[in-house]
Amino acid sequence: MGTITRICFARHGETDWNAERRMQGHIDIPLNSHGQAQAQLLAQSLQRAGHAFDHLYSSDLQRAADTAKQVSHALELNITIDPIFRERHVGVLQGLRLDDAPHAVPEVWQAHLAREIQHDLGGGESIQQFHERAQRALAILVAAHAGQTILVVSHGGTLDMMYRIATKQALDQARVAIVPNTSLNWIAYDGQTWSVERWADTDHLSTLALDNVDL
Numbered sequence: 307m308g309t310i311t312r313i314c315f316a317r318h319g320e321t322d323w324n325a326e327r328r329m330q331g332h333i334d335i336p337l338n339s340h341g342q343a344q345a346q347l348l349a350q351s352l353q354r355a356g357h358a359f360d361h362l363y364s365s366d367l368q369r370a371a372d373t374a375k376q377v378s379h380a381l382e383l384n385i386t387i388d389p390i391f392r393e394r395h396v397g398v399l400q401g402l403r404l405d406d407a408p409h410a411v412p413e414v415w416q417a418h419l420a421r422e423i424q425h426d427l428g429g430g431e432s433i434q435q436f437h438e439r440a441q442r443a444l445a446i447l448v449a450a451h452a453g454q455t456i457l458v459v460s461h462g463g464t465l466d467m468m469y470r471i472a473t474k475q476a477l478d479q480a481r482v483a484i485v486p487n488t489s490l491n492w493i494a495y496d497g498q499t500w501s502v503e504r505w506a507d508t509d510h511l512s513t514l515a516l517d518n519v520d521l
Contacts, residue, residue, distance in 0.1 A: 309453035312503070313444075314359070315468055315491045316377070316459045318370040319344040324487065329407070330369075331393055331400040331430065337372050344488040344511060345373040349380035351510030352457075359383060360454035363447075365391040365461060373488065374459040383457075390443045393461035397430025421478045433477050440467040448495055465491055472500040486511075 319341030323330050337345065352359075362383040364374035371387060378385050398411050399418060408415045417425040423433040431439075447456055462485040469475065469483040472493045484506045485491065492503040 309497060311448050311452055311495045312455040313447060313468075313493050313495075314357070314455070314457045315465050315493070316348060316373070316457065317462055317465055317485050317487055317489050317491070318365075318367075318373040318459060319348070320487045321369050327404045329396055329399045329402055329404070331396040332367070333400050334367050334369075336368050341369070341373070341487065342376075345376040347510050348373065348488040348490075349376040352377060353380040357381075357457075358455060359457045361386065361451060362457050362459075363388060363391060364459040365389065365393070365464070367392055367461070370459045370461060377457065377459065381457075388443075390439060390446070391458055391460045391464060394433075394436045394463045394467075395431040397427030399427055399430070421480070423477045436463070436467055437470070437477055440464065440471060444468070444471065444495075444500075465489075468493060469502065469505065472502045 319337045321330065321335045321341055322338045323335045324341075325338065359381060362374060362378055362381070363386045364371050366387045366389045370391070371385070374385050377383070396418070398414055399407055402410055407418075411428065414428050418427060421433060423437075426432045426435070447458070465485045466481050466483050469491070470477060475482065486506060486508050488508070488511065490507040491505050494501050494503050
């Protein structure tokens with residue numbers, strides 16, 4: 307067995323669009339007051355736990371970057387901002403509420419539900435493309451930080467894809483991972499294979515976080 311590289315993926319705090327069950331994708335929505343409080347709790351929890359992270363990365367979307375800033379201050383780590391950790395671009399579904407999408411764009415919505423891996427959802431990113439981006443992100447982290455422990459602030463859909471890679475879950479299967487806001491999700495690479503060490507840890511939150519991975 308080779309050197310172990312550990313990556314802790316934290317989902318960003320809650321936004322108003324999360325609460326409205328509205329799909330964000332690449333649309334740049336800020337944290338709401340609840341999300342800001344969640345980010346503070348996350349930062350305080352990581353500080354108390356004494357995790358020795360070697361580096362902090364974040365998606366460039368502000369809901370992730372603002373969550374990462376709280377962690378950065380608490381842990382005294384600089385943030386590397388990289389769009390490779392963005393949420394999936396969900397095409398014409400972006401901006402639509404889950405209740406409205408089936409009526410607004412029924413064919414695209416059906417392709418989304420069916421997890422058609424080559425469908426770009428009307429100008430977005432196909433599941434296959436999203437999977438390839440997630441694999442590139444992991445390869446970059448392993449190449450730069452072999453044997454280290456890294457923290458990445460990202461998004462629900464991105465974390466679901468990381469879970470699929472680590473567990474070898476098929477891309478067209480329905481999701482099984484839950485990804486609450488500001489949850490901590492640990493995966494590890496031993497030089498050959500990925501594994502999930504701990505998933506959907508929300509012990510630091512005083513109230514239940516929304517689990518809405520598609521948003």
